[in-house]
Amino acid sequence: MTGWRYLPERDDRIVLWRNTIQLFYQYNRPNFVGPFKAAGFRYNIEPLFLSYEQGENLEPDIVASCETGWLILELTTQPKSKEPKLDRYRSIDSRDLSQYGLSVHDGEPDVMTSRLSDNVDDGPYCQITVDNILKIEKEEYLHNQRLKDELIEAEGMDLRRLPEIPIAIIPEMAGKWKEIRRGLVEIVMQIFDPNSDGKTPVQLVDDGLERLSDKIRPAVRSQLISKVNNAMEDLLQNHLSLYLEFKDGRYRATEKFKTHHKTMEFIALRLREWAGTPKTVQTPLFKSE
Amino acid sequence: MREITTLGDLKGRLQAGFENNEESLEVFGKTYSTQLKAYMIESNQSVVGAGCPIGKWRGLDSTGWYGNRDEKLPNTLFLDSTRERVWIIYSILDAAESDLAIKNWIESRKGLDRCWLSRKQLLHWDGMEHWSQSGLGLRFSDGLYPEEDAGKFSLKAWYGANRYIVGLDEVIEKAKERFAIYSARWQKRRNGSVAISAEWYSNGKATINRAVDVDEVLLSISEMTNRYDDAISAATELRDTTLCAFEIDFSQEIDLDAFSNTVAKGTGEMKLWLVQTEAESDFRRFRGVDLHTWDRVLLDVGPDFAYLTIPGKGCVNAAPRIATIQGEDNAGRTSIFHDGVEIFA
Numbered sequence: 208m209t210g211w212r213y214l215p216e217r218d219d220r221i222v223l224w225r226n227t228i229q230l231f232y233q234y235n236r237p238n239f240v241g242p243f244k245a246a247g248f249r250y251n252i253e254p255l256f257l258s259y260e261q262g263e264n265l266e267p268d269i270v271a272s273c274e275t276g277w278l279i280l281e282l283t284t285q286p287k288s289k290e291p292k293l294d295r296y297r298s299i300d301s302r303d304l305s306q307y308g309l310s311v312h313d314g315e316p317d318v319m320t321s322r323l324s325d326n327v328d329d330g331p332y333c334q335i336t337v338d339n340i341l342k343i344e345k346e347e348y349l350h351n352q353r354l355k356d357e358l359i360e361a362e363g364m365d366l367r368r369l370p371e372i373p374i375a376i377i378p379e380m381a382g383k384w385k386e387i388r389r390g391l392v393e394i395v396m397q398i399f400d401p402n403s404d405g406k407t408p409v410q411l412v413d414d415g416l417e418r419l420s421d422k423i424r425p426a427v428r429s430q431l432i433s434k435v436n437n438a439m440e441d442l443l444q445n446h447l448s449l450y451l452e453f454k455d456g457r458y459r460a461t462e463k464f465k466t467h468h469k470t471m472e473f474i475a476l477r478l479r480e481w482a483g484t485p486k487t488v489q490t491p492l493f494k495s496e
Numbered sequence: 497m498r499e500i501t502t503l504g505d506l507k508g509r510l511q512a513g514f515e516n517n518e519e520s521l522e523v524f525g526k527t528y529s530t531q532l533k534a535y536m537i538e539s540n541q542s543v544v545g546a547g548c549p550i551g552k553w554r555g556l557d558s559t560g561w562y563g564n565r566d567e568k569l570p571n572t573l574f575l576d577s578t579r580e581r582v583w584i585i586y587s588i589l590d591a592a593e594s595d596l597a598i599k600n601w602i603e604s605r606k607g608l609d610r611c612w613l614s615r616k617q618l619l620h621w622d623g624m625e626h627w628s629q630s631g632l633g634l635r636f637s638d639g640l641y642p643e644e645d646a647g648k649f650s651l652k653a654w655y656g657a658n659r660y661i662v663g664l665d666e667v668i669e670k671a672k673e674r675f676a677i678y679s680a681r682w683q684k685r686r687n688g689s690v691a692i693s694a695e696w697y698s699n700g701k702a703t704i705n706r707a708v709d710v711d712e713v714l715l716s717i718s719e720m721t722n723r724y725d726d727a728i729s730a731a732t733e734l735r736d737t738t739l740c741a742f743e744i745d746f747s748q749e750i751d752l753d754a755f756s757n758t759v760a761k762g763t764g765e766m767k768l769w770l771v772q773t774e775a776e777s778d779f780r781r782f783r784g785v786d787l788h789t790w791d792r793v794l795l796d797v798g799p800d801f802a803y804l805t806i807p808g809k810g811c812v813n814a815a816p817r818i819a820t821i822q823g824e825d826n827a828g829r830t831s832i833f834h835d836g837v838e839i840f841a
Contacts, residue, residue: 232738233836236798252739393771396769420686468762471760475761
């Protein structure tokens, strides 16, 4: 017997990253000043550290620092507690911050998680929820008073209309077929450049990963390439067979493609149909035997 | 007829044009002078890769400077490619011929674009000693609507005429706050007479109507070009080192449905080909390409603002281009910000 539990599939991972990253910035319209920006933090994504005692590799999603302290943020959509991982982050040697252009501080970092839902307990750590409206929990575990004040001040902020980030594909997306398609939309459109030689599956993935491209493990890259190939196969077979082909290891525009506005509109509509608009789709969270 | 083979020759030819000195002009095979025009070109190309709008480039004696060689129209275009990203083409052709040649050249070469001057750049000399503004042009095409429904606005004013109509000043000031500036006319006066009279356009073109000293003219064009070159470098660094979007604020609310229809076809002045990936009544998300360079762009648009994200090594000139064209087309006065700070200013 197979039992299924469901959660809505939207662009979960991208929304999580987007809404967390944008807390480090400000925008005039609508008036938005992220709490990390207000507290003066600068950040680095996916830096590599070693634990102080064991020399174990530690790769938090975001590390940030400012005059008043430093911060480690773990971004996750996993339904399991991140407490053990967060415990390990506390052993990161703060002197290594300088390697990433961040200011060095004595003492332990403030460690926290960023999630899209608040139904998981990550232990004795502050948790922020960045789905639609910013929510703060367990801020009493933060050492940095300035950070605590700014987060409390920012609670309730509307996060639904924050700008996209340039990263279109992220490693944790490997199981999300619709989300990967949306991440590929404009990368596929580039294939129709009359001067383009097409793109290999590896190029598609690297373009989507953008600045994360040189930070992911080969096994994760292979998984993503496989998912991208599946998504592209579906696009070729069922949506753009007239205008797109896979030849000599590259996705290319067919000779039928012309940069005519009717053709371009047709392709845009088909890509939109293929990628779908982000809405609540029933998708398995995990399978039980 | 004397060939122009050195930078000194070029300056001599331009100086003769400013003086309308027939004798000097005759040396270069001309009996009359056209106004000097300068086009600022944003380039991601080498000089060889970009080619020449008319004929071929031939190097002058000074590094980075070229003149055109052509059977019919030689010695009419001159290229200053000494800056990495922003070039200047000087033209002594008449305006119609010159504008068309530059337009066709930019449109046919990937990686070339105009420089799109912001309001603050067009008003750069405001308040500077010796400089005064002598006119301006405003434009609003309402381009997202069909011709018959469009509420267009266009104004070109020379300061001075306002003394004949009471209240004209006020109208111009109000229009200036609401609509995009597409040209600004500036005068530099020295010892009571005009040293430079120039008109600058939002598409990076300048026309020198009157001048006294060629070096002074080239320096004033260089000054604007350096400013733009610096702005492009700064924006490129922001693109590479942050994940923050460029924010473009408008003074007019735009019709999001009309915008969405235009960009899906890759038509319109902005040359964006976008797929709408999220839609609410007052907010849309788009992903697509900038057809000038075929670089990727992500655009999130609200009624009076847009967030532009440029992944990878995409050209940041898209930000001022979208701001300028969108402003003149349908969004009115525009400004570009990054993390709350105005850029391209």
